[in-house]
Amino acid sequence: MSQNANEVLKDRERLAELGGGLARIEKQHQSGKLTARERVELLLDPGSFVELDKFVTHRCTDFGMESQKFYGDGVITGYGTINGRKVCLFSQDFTVFGGSLSGAHASKICKVMDLALKTGVPVIGLNDSGGARIQEGVESLGGYAEIFWRNVQASGVIPQISLILGPCAGGAVYSPAITDFIAMVDGSSYMFVTGPDVIKTVTHEEVSKEDLGGAETHASTSGVCQLVYADERAMFEGTRRLLDFLPSNNLDQAPRKVSGDSADRLCSRISEVLPDVSTKPYDIRHIIEDVIDDGDFLEVHQTYAANIVVGFARLNGQTIGVIGNQPAHLAGCLDIAASSKAARFVRYCDAFNIPLVTFVDVPGFLPGTAQEYGGIIRHGAKLLYAYAEATVPKLTVITRKAYGGAYDVMSSKHIRADLNLAYPNAEIAVMGPDGAINILYRKEIAEAEAAGKVLEARAKLVNHYKETFANPYKAAELGYVDEVIDPKFTRVRLIQGLELLAGKREAGPKRKHGNIPL
Ligand code: HXC
Numbered sequence: 223m224s225q226n227a228n229e230v231l232k233d234r235e236r237l238a239e240l241g242g243g244l245a246r247i248e249k250q251h252q253s254g255k256l257t258a259r260e261r262v263e264l265l266l267d268p269g270s271f272v273e274l275d276k277f278v279t280h281r282c283t284d285f286g287m288e289s290q291k292f293y294g295d296g297v298i299t300g301y302g303t304i305n306g307r308k309v310c311l312f313s314q315d316f317t318v319f320g321g322s323l324s325g326a327h328a329s330k331i332c333k334v335m336d337l338a339l340k341t342g343v344p345v346i347g348l349n350d351s352g353g354a355r356i357q358e359g360v361e362s363l364g365g366y367a368e369i370f371w372r373n374v375q376a377s378g379v380i381p382q383i384s385l386i387l388g389p390c391a392g393g394a395v396y397s398p399a400i401t402d403f404i405a406m407v408d409g410s411s412y413m414f415v416t417g418p419d420v421i422k423t424v425t426h427e428e429v430s431k432e433d434l435g436g437a438e439t440h441a442s443t444s445g446v447c448q449l450v451y452a453d454e455r456a457m458f459e460g461t462r463r464l465l466d467f468l469p470s471n472n473l474d475q476a477p478r479k480v481s482g483d484s485a486d487r488l489c490s491r492i493s494e495v496l497p498d499v500s501t502k503p504y505d506i507r508h509i510i511e512d513v514i515d516d517g518d519f520l521e522v523h524q525t526y527a528a529n530i531v532v533g534f535a536r537l538n539g540q541t542i543g544v545i546g547n548q549p550a551h552l553a554g555c556l557d558i559a560a561s562s563k564a565a566r567f568v569r570y571c572d573a574f575n576i577p578l579v580t581f582v583d584v585p586g587f588l589p590g591t592a593q594e595y596g597g598i599i600r601h602g603a604k605l606l607y608a609y610a611e612a613t614v615p616k617l618t619v620i621t622r623k624a625y626g627g628a629y630d631v632m633s634s635k636h637i638r639a640d641l642n643l644a645y646p647n648a649e650i651a652v653m654g655p656d657g658a659i660n661i662l663y664r665k666e667i668a669e670a671e672a673a674g675k676v677l678e679a680r681a682k683l684v685n686h687y688k689e690t691f692a693n694p695y696k697a698a699e700l701g702y703v704d705e706v707i708d709p710k711f712t713r714v715r716l717i718q719g720l721e722l723l724a725g726k727r728e729a730g731p732k733r734k735h736g737n738i739p740l
Contacts, residue, residue: 259313296321390411514544529551
């Protein structure tokens with residue numbers, strides 16, 4: 223090969239690596255954002271990135287575009303490793319036509335997604351784009367739809383993660399929306415279907431970009447995004463940590479991570495965390511952290527529907543998906559948001575062979591017209607459906623309350639949990655004592671009220687009800703609870719259960735797909 227040919231290659235590569243040019247790179251830095259290439263370098267293991275389609279350019283000849291071409295056409299695609307494991311990725315380059323999506327840009331993304339799906343490795347999208355390339359019209363829209371279609375094909379086969387690092391607006395939001403996890407950078411990323419200007423014209427509402435579609439909004443109010451980071455570097459660190467918990471595809475197991483935390487360790491803190499009074503709140507995370515390896519819990523969707531906690535952890539090195547009612551928020555009631563949040567998480571874990579460990583402390587479904595009108599029947603059913611459909615190992619620990627329909631929903635024996643444990647203080651019944659005695663003893667309570675002895679009468683009836691129903695022993699007698707355990711044995715029992723269930727195989731009836739109430 224001639225010296226000259228090599229020089230030509232190097233020149234082209236240098237040009238491609240400059241993206242939209244030094245001035246636009248400077249502008250990107252001034253707005254507090256890293257460039258597409260800097261991001262890839264920080265996300266992947268050093269030196270592992272292999273770039274594809276570096277010299278692709280757009281094919282547009284309208285609006286004078288034939289004279290404005292940049293190698294790569296606004297997106298960097300390729301593969302590399304994260305902690306030694308292969309991933310495919312694309313990173314939109316805002317310095318080239320604002321990272322907008324042309325036909326060529328879309329084809330590059332599709333190509334790397336196809337590669338990820340064929341090879342069974344996760345795909346990570348770094349989004350920073352002004353949306354459809356306006357000069358390309360329908361070719362750009364078609365490009366988006368090609369990506370959406372691939373997102374759906376890849377769903378449940380390879381993990382798909384969307385990192386939002388700038389604008390993501392209009393129909394462009396629907397690719398991240400189909401992926402498994404959306405992470406946003408606080409203050410510099412936003413997502414919306416229609417922006418503030420359109421909203422003002424149509425509904426006369428005035429709202430800032432940040433309030434409409436910033437990270438905080440989507441993490442806490444809409445529930446669109448599961449993870450928020452203070453800056454881009456923290457996001458890349460967080461994404462590397464998330465991937466460590468996940469298998470590369472649905473036929474694979476998550477990597478085991480050896481820990482110094484012994485499988486025989488007793489959980490010494492749980493008894494202190496559980497309050498003496500059953501109406502007192504406590505933070506379920508303290509129990510979860512006492513049980514799992516090294517207290518290492520990656521909570522997702524942390525600020526959305528705080529009445530249920532979901533996230534990844536490990537037990538004896540094996541990844542588990544943890545779901546826990548949170549008594550510290552809304553007494554741990556199930557509501558619309560909590561049901562949808564947990565249902566999606568349960569389905570994710572089931573798709574990717576991640577066993578489910580559920581901590582139950584639920585007084586029931588949240589009452590109220592807002593919930594009923596909002597469709598708690600439909601949304602609550604999602605969680606019930608998700609648990610019932612899941613065939614991964616399902617282990618359940620009732621830490622305190624398991625009342626009413628919520629008892630059934632929260633990974634009960636009846637919807638085929640494999641191992642159901644309860645603490646001695648557990649209360650498993652149709653409803654709480656106060657509500658129950660009001661119905662069962664309406665006449666007696668009215669009589670006591672007339673006699674001025676209602677407090678004593680109620681206390682007696684509540685006690686009687688609690689002794690009869692508000693304990694784990696009725697359920698244990700029926701075999702609905704496999705074992706009532708001292709809380710200190712929680713970790714030991716869950717690890718033993720996981721070991722037993724490692725070979726679990728369960729198949730449902732043949733069908734095209736079920737009809738989850740969406
Ligand atoms: C072509 C675009 C572009 C686009 C930005 N640019 N968006 N080029 N198509 N969609 C170019 C700009 O011309 C500019 O080029 C460079 O990118 C940077 O843009 P600025 O406006 O200078 O940057 P900034 O001030 O940071 O504003 C960013 C922005 C704004 C908020 C994203 O550019 C913007 O509003 N763009 C249009 C967004 C939009 O309406 N997109 C279509 C949405 S609908 P130079 O040469 O000056 O550097 C959609 C439908 C998808 O996407 C449907 C899927 C089914």
